[in-house]
Amino acid sequence: MALFFRGLFSILVIFLVVVAVLFVDFAYKTFSVRQRDIHADAIVVLAGGRGRVEEGVRLFREKKGDYLFLIGVDPVVRKQDLFRDREGEALADRVFLEKASRNTLENALYGREIIARKDVRSILLITSRYHMKRATLIFRNTLPRDIAIYPYPVDTKNLKEAWWSDRGSFRLLFSEFYKYCLFRFFFVFASGELRTQAMGNGQ
Numbered sequence: 001m002a003l004f005f006r007g008l009f010s011i012l013v014i015f016l017v018v019v020a021v022l023f024v025d026f027a028y029k030t031f032s033v034r035q036r037d038i039h040a041d042a043i044v045v046l047a048g049g050r051g052r053v054e055e056g057v058r059l060f061r062e063k064k065g066d067y068l069f070l071i072g073v074d075p076v077v078r079k080q081d082l083f084r085d086r087e088g089e090a091l092a093d094r095v096f097l098e099k100a101s102r103n104t105l106e107n108a109l110y111g112r113e114i115i116a117r118k119d120v121r122s123i124l125l126i127t128s129r130y131h132m133k134r135a136t137l138i139f140r141n142t143l144p145r146d147i148a149i150y151p152y153p154v155d156t157k158n159l160k161e162a163w164w165s166d167r168g169s170f171r172l173l174f175s176e177f178y179k180y181c182l183f184r185f186f187f188v189f190a191s192g193e194l195r196t197q198a199m200g201n202g203q
Contacts, residue, residue: 026133026177027163033132033153040124040150042067042115046107046135047074049128051154056126057083059152060091065124068095071111075099104135105183108142115143122148129153130172134180141187 043065045056053070060068060083068091070082083095101110115123123143127135132153139149163169 022181023174023177026180027173030129030133030173030176031161033129033151035152036150037064038124038150039063040065040122040148041120042069042118042123044069044071044111044115044123044125044139046104046125046127046131047072049131049154050156052126052128053082055152055154059124059126060095061086061089066094067118067120069098069111069114070096071098071107071114072101073097073099104131104138105142107135108138111139112142115147121146122150124150124152126152126154128156128159130156130159130176134176134183137180137183137187 043056043060045052047053047070056068056070059065068083079092079095079097083092085092096114098110098114101107125135125139132151136149136151158168159172160166160169163173
């Protein structure tokens with residue numbers, strides 16, 4: 001019996017070490033993603049986090065994308081609340097709001113419909129830095145493979161770069177790490193039929 005518990009303890013220790021290593025790698029890669037100065041067919045903003053929409057609008061005005069898709073917007077919000085043409089501009093017709101999605105998977109599913117209608121082949125994906133790895137994973141597994149995804153993280157005050165010394169940042173990162181792992185396992189192990197069915201239910 002003692003041998004059994006020693007073996008069980010060893011397995012638990014190995015498991016915790018693996019989780020710790022993967023978490024540190026996740027945190028490192030979260031902070032390694034840089035904003036890239038590129039032009040894409042569309043700028044896709046996952047609304048809901050502070051600074052995301054403002055950054056998307058700024059990049060759109062700077063002609064970093066031909067379209068601006070604001071995904072997951074509150075149903076009561078109107079386009080003119082988020083974007084209005086300035087004098088001499090004619091951009092509002094290329095701004096589209098999606099108001100039905102309420103989580104990241106739905107963001108990708110409903111966003112896919114808008115992207116498909118406009119024949120977009122590259123997107124600049126904007127969301128908060130802590131959310132970027134999970135959002136990129138889900139969009140990559142939801143959009144057609146020939147659509148290029150360029151992550152564009154927005155920094156927020158609730159995530160400190162010295163995350164290991166800030167309790168709130170640690171909790172936020174670990175929560176994202178947990179959700180990321182769940183989706184990673186889902187996309188790796190789920191059959192094509194199961195994934196299609198799950199996505200259909202998500203819609």
